[in-house]
Amino acid sequence: xxxxxxxxxxxxxxxxxxxxxxxxxxxxxxxxxxxxxxxxxxxxxxxxxxxxxxxxxxxxxxxxxxxxxxxxxxxxxxxxxxxxxxxxxxxxxxxxxxxxxxxxxxxxxxxxxxxxxxxxxxxxxxxxxxxxxxxxxxxxxxxxxxxxxxxxxxxxxxxxxxxxxxxxxxxxxxxxxxxxxxxxxxxxxxxxxxxxxxxxxxxxxxxxxxxxxxxxxxxxxxxxxxxxxxxxxxxxxxxxxxxxxxxxxxxxxxxxxxxxxxxxxxxxxxxxxxxxxxxxxxxxxxxxxxxxxx
Numbered sequence: 001x002x003x004x005x006x007x008x009x010x011x012x013x014x015x016x017x018x019x020x021x022x023x024x025x026x027x028x029x030x031x032x033x034x035x036x037x038x039x040x041x042x043x044x045x046x047x048x049x050x051x052x053x054x055x056x057x058x059x060x061x062x063x064x065x066x067x068x069x070x071x072x073x074x075x076x077x078x079x080x081x082x083x084x085x086x087x088x089x090x091x092x093x094x095x096x097x098x099x100x101x102x103x104x105x106x107x108x109x110x111x112x113x114x115x116x117x118x119x120x121x122x123x124x125x126x127x128x129x130x131x132x133x134x135x136x137x138x139x140x141x142x143x144x145x146x147x148x149x150x151x152x153x154x155x156x157x158x159x160x161x162x163x164x165x166x167x168x169x170x171x172x173x174x175x176x177x178x179x180x181x182x183x184x185x186x187x188x189x190x191x192x193x194x195x196x197x198x199x200x201x202x203x204x205x206x207x208x209x210x211x212x213x214x215x216x217x218x219x220x221x222x223x224x225x226x227x228x229x230x231x232x233x234x235x236x237x238x239x240x241x242x243x244x245x246x247x248x249x250x251x252x253x254x255x256x257x258x259x260x261x262x263x264x265x266x267x268x269x270x271x272x273x274x275x276x277x278x279x280x281x282x283x284x285x286x287x288x289x290x291x292x293x294x
Contacts, residue, residue, distance in 0.1 A: 007058025011162035044088035086142035107132035155188035155215035177238030183223035186265035191280040
């Protein structure tokens with residue numbers, strides 16, 4: 001395949017590029033960086049005319065303080081990039097057969113008990129929930145009769161030495177691998193290899209379209225997550241981080257405490273009904289792979 005990844009310079013994009021190229025695919029990156037496809041309409045149309053798959057990961061990281069300016073950038077970066085790509089796809093005579101757009105689990109209300117599937121409609125009304133709803137509305141607003149569209153509502157992606165897993169691993173190694181806050185908040189997760197495999201499964205499954213929960217079928221509590229990390233590190237104990245300490249720490253490192261304290265409790269109903277088989281079915285197998293595999 002010829003694959004175009006928008007915003008593909010982060011750790012997820014780099015992993016996808018490596019895995020696609022390992023199986024013989026050609027990958028092009030849309031980015032403001034040198035030697036990449038620029039965010040210019042004519043160039044986007046030119047590249048997409050030759051593409052089989054478009055994956056859009058573009059958007060400013062939410063791992064920051066949610067100041068008014070940062071909120072504006074978080075929202076506009078997603079809306080603007082999706083709009084540019086939508087206009088380019090619509091202008092193509094031979095557009096990619098599939099456009100996969102990143103979305104996020106933040107669209108669902110935070111809950112320790114209620115499990116959210118793609119059928120859930122009780123959406124979050126906070127800042128991130130509103131961002132995701134607007135993002136998806138733009139994505140599905142285009143008329144693309146030749147291009148199937150899938151919005152991946154992705155939970156936390158766990159990668160080796162990358163993303164959200166790295167600081168959790170560091171804390172555990174330093175002896176601070178206990179529960180965060182109450183420890184009861186649910187943690188929905190996906191191993192980065194299964195993220196790649198879900199994309200490949202979606203390419204091959206023409207019946208999949210619309211929104212898809214991109215997450216393991218077995219979310220865990222924060223307590224279970226930290227216990228699994230300690231177990232695979234061989235750490236017998238880990239000091240807990242009470243809520244007030246998390247809020248102070250988040251302020252010091254320039255992020256939001258809600259990213260650690262809120263619950264994310266998802267189930268990938270569409271994927272399970274379509275017969276997708278996860279390589280990493282539980283948190284222990286995922287953390288073991290990320291910690292011990294080279």
